[in-house]
Amino acid sequence: IILTKTQTLAPYLRMFPAMRVKIAGLDPHQQYYIAMDIVPVDNKRYRYVYHSSKWMVAGNADSPVPPRVYIHPDSLASGDTWMRQVVSFDKLKLTNNELDDQGHIILHSMHKYQPRVHVIRKDFSSELSPNKPVPSGEGVKTFSFPETVFTTVTAYQNQQITRLKIDRNPFAKGFRDSGRNRTGLEAIMETYAFWRPPVRTLTFEDFTNMQKQQGKPKCVLWTFVG
């Protein structure tokens, strides 16, 4: 076969908007991995009902997929290095291909998921691998934020999401319509928490209080195309 240069060779997509976190409370001289995985929120499959603009349960979840972990590319780094920067997960890739062998995170379409951030001390992490679940226990802290729950799709169900991505993702610049931007964006601002991309602080010492620091949780719809 002859492949044209613009052909998509693998059905995957980056996460957008990307999750970004700020870390606090690490030992500056200790080495850490930071990783993300994405876990099901419930055991249901959903469909989008247009006339009510809502996601409705449409049966039970599909069978589980191979566990995958995105190890942040700055790993391994010292606590000091991690705490100096905003840690961004913008290169994490999602796919709905259950046979994927590129290490991308595999998800079912039309399901609800939640990303989790793991901070893993090096001396407890002998078995860390993109294809194994993150170990738990001493030296591993896991964080998740309710406002980052999202629903997977293969085609956008909501015109506001399409506009958000076109207006905010640099790679979609070709679809921008300058006449529409101002008013469209203001509507999205009121609806979604990520108008300024979420930068969250993970505090080891005060994790149990963290929910209160976040402001009001909002439902964020992220999308992916298979």
Add this chain to the structure above:
Amino acid sequence: IILTKTQTLAPYLRMFPAMRVKIAGLDPHQQYYIAMDIVPVDNKRYRYVYHSSKWMVAGNADSPVPPRVYIHPDSLASGDTWMRQVVSFDKLKLTNNELDDQGHIILHSMHKYQPRVHVIRKDFSSELSPNKPVPSGEGVKTFSFPETVFTTVTAYQNQQITRLKIDRNPFAKGFRDSGRNRTGLEAIMETYAFWRPPVRTLTFEDFTNMQKQQGKPKCVLWTFVG
């Protein structure tokens, strides 16, 4: 000022053809860094004499520049990992900007240089940094190959080099002239050792014999534009 999108923001260049080496004799379970630096061959400045097609001495070398080390991006990795692959230095960047703060390797134009490959055991490398000379002594092995000596320029002095780069570097495809390629390439094949890119084996146990394994050394002219 307004920057156009195609403006070059930093005066640097990749090394091409890239140096590629194959490593042998490491402890598979030990961790190693692999790094490259580039050292002056002599204390001279050169100019190219067209009518004789030779480099002639044109005075003493310019003042020394800040030492820089390119740490191979796959570092830190196990001996096993390093030995499984051809280690390529194609992303190493050169500049003639003595004030460079991007960690690129700084060289003077119109001087002769030689790249060196360093294999550094992790437990001996506490001070490894892109801005410090590579440590020497126990746990550090340094290799260099006489056929990889090159002369730096800001404009090509030799049409064969221009043809080589146009015909072999994928990013220069726009300058290829299909009518010229065949005969031009054959002339270069006879002149330069890197017609097949150099893949060299570094053997810890048998380093002193290595020169003999290499075939006849040839002078390779690499170039850079500031």
Add this chain to the structure above:
DNA sequence: GAATTCACACCTAGGTGGCAATAT
């Protein structure tokens, strides 16, 4: 009928030598 796939135009981001302009 709804969900998914695919080729495509259009972007971002950055690596080429050419060549005219500038610097030494």
Add this chain to the structure above:
DNA sequence: ATATTGCCACCTAGGTGTGAATTC
């Protein structure tokens, strides 16, 4: 006179949504 710089067209490589075709 020679060496260097800056802008450019033209590439590689890969991330977007579109809309028609396909699948289920």
